Amino acid sequence: MYIIGIDIGGTNMRVGLFKDGNMIKKTSVFTRTEEGVVAIITRLKQLIVNVLEQANIEMGQVKGIGVGCPGPLDPWKGEIQSPPNLPGWDHIPLKKILEEEYSLPVFLHNDANAAALGEYTFAYNRNVNNLVYITVSTGVGGGVVADGRLLLGVNGSAAEIGHMIINPNGNLCSCGNRGCLEAQASGTGIVSKTKALLQTTKEASVLKGKSKLTSKDVFVAAENGDALCKRIIEEVQFDLALGLTNIVHAYNPEMVVYGGGVMQAGESFIKPVIEKAEKMILPGMKGRLTFAATKLGGELGLYGAAALVDYFQE
Ligand SMILES: [Zn+2]
Incomplete structure (x- = not known):
């Protein structure tokens, strides 16, 4: 079939x-x-x-x-x-x-939850029973497989990790709170953070006066040695490390799978994020923990959707 x-x-x-x-x-x-x-x-x-x-x-x-x-x-x-x-x-x-x-039969789920199930089912053949998926692009989303079950919560909204507050004095989030991981470290968050800083600082930056700013501009400027952008990227790395640490402490996964444009901005970006997280994660939770980029890449949305059928029909 x-x-x-x-x-x-x-x-x-x-x-x-x-x-x-x-x-x-x-x-x-x-x-x-x-x-x-x-x-x-x-x-x-x-x-x-x-x-x-x-x-x-x-x-x-x-x-x-x-x-x-x-x-x-x-x-x-x-x-x-x-x-x-x-x-x-x-x-x-x-x-x-x-x-x-x-x-x-039709099964409709939040795309990030479906993605977690897609990785669990198709990338790891249901062999990794505790797996967290995190995607960081224009927004931040996530899904959790705990003890071999997709975590849904009472509203089916479990693992809204983008709205985990990591800095109560941080950027205003679309949800109305301050300092959500999404407001601090998503592509959108990076742009608004950079714009705000450029408006208030006297410090020089190649991005000063640039009209349409993207997160990629900030990454490229940082790579080329722009001190202001380097600092912003370092802050983003630290905020993501905090987010990953909280996720690991909450769910005790064996595997954290990451996807999305920001998380896949390159080895020089993600490596320090994981290193910083590993410094903060409780020693007892580190031994069997692995971080890995999504194996299903751009097709993960489709694999996740397909995974729902067997999972919920069984
Ligand atoms: Zn929020």
Whole structure:
């Protein structure tokens, strides 16, 4: 039997077809959130048709559909609840819509939780029973597999590690709190931190007066020796190390898998983060702990979605 994995993001919407743990076909389109829910779901259904046609199989040969989507969402109701990345998706019962369309079981989960399950299932063959996934890009997300189970929490929102507060006097977060890991160390956080500093300091920097600033600009300037940017990157490294330390202390994982553009900014960036974290992690929790970049890379969203089907059907 086949499995369909669907990865819905604010920029791209992708569908993958899986058989025996391998993705055999995939297809994607821009989400175009401005077109609204109905148009997007219509295009999603077309993507599903396309992927089945490419593989020359019928819907009757599919045993289930997994969907990873930005939160907040209710995985039990299968309802998407106004994610900031999907404007207009207000209480959309996507699970019900797809189940009625295809008469198949559909499993809808937060994309970061699905990603953790994807690494656990496909990258580590369910052999690493305590695994944390952390992604740091424009935002910060995470998922936890504890004792071989995906941790969901009472709202299905467990492991919102982006909103772990690591500096109560830190940057204002989109959630309203100060000093969340996401506000301190995401790509967005790096940009706002740099902008704020550039506005108030007399210190020279190659980025002074630059109109459109990206986190990549800050990384490149730091690499080229810009003292102000170097300091910002060092702060980000320390904040990420604090975040990783807290995560390890909370969940006692064997494996911390990281992904996202910031975490994969290069060996010279991530190595000091892990070294700083290892200095702070309790000795008893270090012996069997490994940090590793995602093995599934850009396809992790699809693998995570597909992993939901077997996991929740068993
Ligand atoms: Zn927050």
